[in-house]
Amino acid sequence: MERNEQLINPWDKLPSSNEEREKIWAKNRSFTGDVWFRFSHKPTALAGLIMIVFMLLFAFVGPYFTPYDYSEQVLELANIGPILSVSEAPTEGNYLYITHNMKVIEVDSSGKLIRQLKRRQDDAENSVTYFKYDDDGGMVRLDYSEKPTAILDADGNRLSADKRLWNRSYLLGTDNLGRDILTRLMFGTRISLLVALVAAAVNMLIGILYGSISGYIGGNTDSVMMRIVDIINTIPLTLYVILIQVFLGSGLQSIIIALSSVYWVDMARVVRGQVLSSKQQEFVMAARTIGSSSNFILLRHLVPNAMGPILVTVTMLIPSAIFMEAFMSFIGIGISPPMASLGTMCNDATQALRTSPYQLLMPAIVICLIMFAFNFVGDGLRDALDPKLRK
Amino acid sequence: MRKFLIKRIFMMLFTLLLITLFTFILMHSVPGGPFTSERQVTKAVQAALDEKYHLNDPLWKQFLDYLRNLLRFDLGPSYKYAGKSVNDFIANGFPYSARVGLITLIFVLLTSIPMGIFAALKNGKWQDMLLMSIATLGVTIPSFVIASGLMYVFAYRLNWVPTFGVDSWKGYILPMIALGGYSLSFIARLMRSSLLEVMGQDYIRTARAKGISETRIILKHALRNALIPVITILGPTIANLLTGSFVIEKIFAIPGMGSYFVDSVTQRDYTTIMGITVFYAALLLSMIFLVDIFYCLIDPRIKYE
Numbered sequence: 001m002e003r004n005e006q007l008i009n010p011w012d013k014l015p016s017s018n019e020e021r022e023k024i025w026a027k028n029r030s031f032t033g034d035v036w037f038r039f040s041h042k043p044t045a046l047a048g049l050i051m052i053v054f055m056l057l058f059a060f061v062g063p064y065f066t067p068y069d070y071s072e073q074v075l076e077l078a079n080i081g082p083i084l085s086v087s088e089a090p091t092e093g094n095y096l097y098i099t100h101n102m103k104v105i106e107v108d109s110s111g112k113l114i115r116q117l118k119r120r121q122d123d124a125e126n127s128v129t130y131f132k133y134d135d136d137g138g139m140v141r142l143d144y145s146e147k148p149t150a151i152l153d154a155d156g157n158r159l160s161a162d163k164r165l166w167n168r169s170y171l172l173g174t175d176n177l178g179r180d181i182l183t184r185l186m187f188g189t190r191i192s193l194l195v196a197l198v199a200a201a202v203n204m205l206i207g208i209l210y211g212s213i214s215g216y217i218g219g220n221t222d223s224v225m226m227r228i229v230d231i232i233n234t235i236p237l238t239l240y241v242i243l244i245q246v247f248l249g250s251g252l253q254s255i256i257i258a259l260s261s262v263y264w265v266d267m268a269r270v271v272r273g274q275v276l277s278s279k280q281q282e283f284v285m286a287a288r289t290i291g292s293s294s295n296f297i298l299l300r301h302l303v304p305n306a307m308g309p310i311l312v313t314v315t316m317l318i319p320s321a322i323f324m325e326a327f328m329s330f331i332g333i334g335i336s337p338p339m340a341s342l343g344t345m346c347n348d349a350t351q352a353l354r355t356s357p358y359q360l361l362m363p364a365i366v367i368c369l370i371m372f373a374f375n376f377v378g379d380g381l382r383d384a385l386d387p388k389l390r391k
Numbered sequence: 392m393r394k395f396l397i398k399r400i401f402m403m404l405f406t407l408l409l410i411t412l413f414t415f416i417l418m419h420s421v422p423g424g425p426f427t428s429e430r431q432v433t434k435a436v437q438a439a440l441d442e443k444y445h446l447n448d449p450l451w452k453q454f455l456d457y458l459r460n461l462l463r464f465d466l467g468p469s470y471k472y473a474g475k476s477v478n479d480f481i482a483n484g485f486p487y488s489a490r491v492g493l494i495t496l497i498f499v500l501l502t503s504i505p506m507g508i509f510a511a512l513k514n515g516k517w518q519d520m521l522l523m524s525i526a527t528l529g530v531t532i533p534s535f536v537i538a539s540g541l542m543y544v545f546a547y548r549l550n551w552v553p554t555f556g557v558d559s560w561k562g563y564i565l566p567m568i569a570l571g572g573y574s575l576s577f578i579a580r581l582m583r584s585s586l587l588e589v590m591g592q593d594y595i596r597t598a599r600a601k602g603i604s605e606t607r608i609i610l611k612h613a614l615r616n617a618l619i620p621v622i623t624i625l626g627p628t629i630a631n632l633l634t635g636s637f638v639i640e641k642i643f644a645i646p647g648m649g650s651y652f653v654d655s656v657t658q659r660d661y662t663t664i665m666g667i668t669v670f671y672a673a674l675l676l677s678m679i680f681l682v683d684i685f686y687c688l689i690d691p692r693i694k695y696e
Contacts, residue, residue, distance in 0.1 A: 231406050234676060238634040239668055246656055246664060247417045323533055330535050331637060331653045350539050350642065357543050364536040371531035 038384035045380020051373035055366075059190035068170075068180035070187040071338035076103065076116045077170070078178040079356050084165045087151045095163065096140065096151050100355050104131050104142055104151070113169040172362050175345070176352045181362055184340035189366055191341040195255055196321040196374075200314050202260035207267025208310065212298050214268065215275030226272070229265050237262050241324055242333065250336045255328065259321050270313050274306030308385035315378035319371045326367055342367050399683065403676045410672045411461065415454050418661040466666030471658050477666030480655075484648035491566055491645060492632050499571040499578060499628070504621065506575075507582025508609070514587060522579065529576030534635050538569035538642045555644035562643070570639045574628045578621055586617040622686050626679035633671060 014021050029037065039045050063070075079100050086095035086107055095107045096117075104117040117131035117140060129142045143150050167173060172181040214225040232240075241258045248254035278284065279302060287297050303310075322342075328334035329343025337344065342363045349359035448456070460467060466477035510522040529537075542565060546554040552561045589595065590613055598608050636649035644650075648667060655663035 231409060234406055234679060235410055235672055236630040236634045236675060238637070239671060242656060243414055243417055243664070243668060246659065247421055319531070326533055327535070327638065331641065332657050346535060346539065353539060353543055354547050360536070360539050360543070364532070364540070367536065368528075368532050371533075375527075375531060 035381075035384045039380050042380045042383060044376045045384070048373040048376030048380065051369060052377065055189060055193065055370060055373065059186055059193055062186040063183065063190075066180065066183045066186065068183040070179065070184050070340050072179060074174070074178035076178065077105070077113065077174055078176055079352055079359075080105075080113075080167060080170060080174045080178075081356060081358050082167050082171060082173040084167050086163050086165055088163075095165065098142065098149050098151070102129065102142065102149060104140060107165060109165075110168055113167070173356070173358055175348055175359055176356075181345075181359065184345060185342075185362055185366060188340040188342040188345050188363060189370070191252065191335060191339065192322050192325055192367075192370065195252070195259065195325045196318045198256050199259040199263065199321040200318050202256070203264040203267055203317060204310065204314050206260070207264035207313075208271050208303060210264065211268035211271025211273075212275050212303055212306075215272035216279060216294070216298055216302065218276070222272075226269075229268055232262065232265050238324070238327070241328065245328060245333045250333050252335060252339075255325055255334055258328075259324060263317060263321065266317065267310070267313050270309050271303075271306055274309055275302045278302055278305050312378055312382045312385065315374055315381055319374045319378075322367070322370055322374075395687075396684070399680060403680055407669075407673055407676060408458075411458070411669050412454070414665050414668050415457060418665045419450060419453070421659075421661065461669065466669070467662045469655075469660055469663050471655075471660040471663070477663050480651045480663060481648060481667065481670055484646060484651045487645055488633070488636055488640070488647035488649060491563065491570065491636060491640070491647060492629075494563055495567045495571040495574075495632055496629065498567050499575045499632075503575045503578035504582050504618075506579040508586060508614070510579065510583040511586040511590070512609075519583075523583070526576035526579045529572045530580070532572070534569050534573060535638045535642060537572050538565065538639055541565045541569055542642065562645075566639050566643045566645060569642075570632060570635050573635070574631055578624070578628065581620055581624065582617065585620045586613060589613045589617045619686075619690055622682065622689065626682040629678045629682070630675050633675060 080097070084095075084097045084107060086097045088095060094109065097105045097107050097113075099105060103119075105113055106115055106117060107113055120130040122129050127143060131140045131142060140151060170180050170182070172185065175181055175184065210225065210229075214222045240262045244258040244261060245254055248257060275298075284297060284301060287301055292300075325334060325341065326343035326346065329341045330347045332347065334343055335341040345363035346360060346367075349356070349363070352359055457467065464478070466481070469475045469477055469480070506522055506526075510519045513519045542554060545551050545565060552564055553559065555562075586609075595608060595613055598612050603612075633649075636647060637653050638649075639645070640647040640649040641653055648670075651663065652667045652671075654660075655667065
């Protein structure tokens with residue numbers, strides 16, 4: 001730069017002796033830098049990445065900040081939604097919330113659940129239930145003669161439950177066993193991500209090994225190995241996974257084993273194709289000429305060259321693994337209770353769907369977000385690694 | 392052509408045999424026999440059961456017996472429901488599953504292909520963006536979530552359709568949408584990209600230059616080639632619809648084969664699991680086979696290898 005400043009006019013010709021005549025002023029960018037540049041300039045891809053980071057934080061750090069445990073049941077507080085419709089309580093500033101199975105819960109003005117009122121007596125004739133309110137013998141009457149049920153005030157008028165409060169004790173409500181949905185969501189996300197990441201890693205390993213061996217050796221070995229892949233490919237993987245799951249019994253480990261043992265097929269195909277095309281190239285011949293061993297050529301030259309498509313396949317594999325885990329948990333052969341998974345949460349929610357749809361909504365949203373995030377990242381990665389493929 | 396057919400049929404049978412062997416081995420190596428349950432059975436009963444179902448025979452003999460019965464389309468008795476055979480389950484459930492599957496397939500094809508064509512013609516405009524966003528949603532949301540959501544809105548809230556069962560035609564609507572959602576979105580996206588690719592080719596420009604109307608170009612010239620990728624994935628799509636029905640039938644309480652399968656899985660009814668798996672596999676393989684033949688017939692460029 002100093003020399004440049006010495007010139008009077010920066011647009012003047014440089015003398016032929018000047019060293020900077022041939023200098024490339026643009027910054028040198030490595031392949032990784034190039035990929036990152038293209039990736040980070042695609043808004044959806046970046047959004048997907050940020051979403052994944054958030055999910056990871058939510059799943060692995062979140063549980064430290066919640067006062068509840070995924071299996072802690074409070075049966076009295078089951079099926080309470082995130083938004084409470086409440087009516088006024090005798091105490092100034094407090095409110096009463098009526099649950100679906102006609103229990104009365106006292107809520108303070110900020111939305112914290114204080115206690116459940118004790119049932120004293122039932123007046124079936126007038127369809128009124130008495131609840132003990134305070135120690136002085138104060139009662140609260142619940143009228144269930146017509147829907148919706150309502151609290152009666154001192155004069156016997158029905159109080160309308162038109163005030164809405166956020167549930168501050170359980171931010172996303174509770175499920176049908178009175179477990180905190182937010183906490184279970186964290187653990188469910190953790191299970192889903194764990195299953196997906198481990199399955200993806202194992203599949204990547206098997207797929208790379210199988211595909212690269214098949215592609216590198218070629219000939220009859222290749223045809224036999226690929227015939228096996230063809231056969232596996234004709235059967236829907238759902239059936240396989242279910243069978244393996246039946247064989248191994250439910251649980252986290254068996255899900256991971258079941259998913260890892262079948263999903264490598266796509267990966268093997270991709271790697272084989274890549275190895276097959278790049279093993280003809282000059283750099284492999286050069287490596288062979290200087291006496292590199294087959295192992296060395298495979299691991300140091302061929303596999304790294306196929307890394308782009310491998311990464312894309314992995315990011316596309318993760319959503320399908322998550323989907324399969326949720327699917328299996330949903331039909332009841334996945335994660336065993338009381339552990340939460342997004343699939344089991346959806347399954348639990350279908351039982352109370354009519355009254356508490358929020359129980360389905362929360363895990364469904366999380367599943368969709370995860371799927372979106374990984375799909376976006378996969379798309380972005382594909383475009384970034386190979387701009388020619390972009391449509 | 393004949394050689395190709397024979398080779399494909401042979402491959403199909405071989406694959407089916409492998410699947411049968413695999414499921415057989417898996418189901419017979421589950422720890423504890425099929426009658427191990429919480430309820431203890433006496434030794435004599437156990438021996439009688441083993442005798443009745445030939446469980447004392449060596450494994451290879453059991454497998455050969457199974458194969459022999461399979462050739463006569465006899466999938467054996469259910470271990471959990473006395474007096475019921477796996478054939479009964481399939482005979483009861485398959486008509487429902489087939490009906491739901493067929494309706495869904497027709498629905499998917501009739502909506503996704505026009506959707507894809509429309510999106511391709513409006514490439515880059517808001518209609519395209521809207522349709523493709525919906526399609527992306529359809530690919531990412533699991534079918535059971537779509538099913539439960541639809542059920543809540545249309546059956547519970549709006550009361551437009553029954554919540555379960557397929558007694559009236561209305562009962563088929565929600566299962567159809569939930570089951571077909573993924574395939575619909577997928578095919579629509581595929582159709583769009585393949586039509587866009589075809590529309591950019593030289594022979595379309597030639598047709599335009601000759602002054603052929605746009606509708607005719609699309610229907611007569613572009614669509615023929617653009618449909619080929621769609622036909623290729625028809626096989627996987629059928630597979631998807633069949634296996635997707637496990638969950639859908641459970642949610643909508645359709646007494647189809649999928650719900651029998653899920654029940655047998657949760658109850659560990661090994662012969663039923665095995666029988667239905669083999670049946671599914673056979674069904675799928677023949678569907679894929681049919682699609683392959685169809686594929687070769689409509690595209691003369693494809694060689695019979």
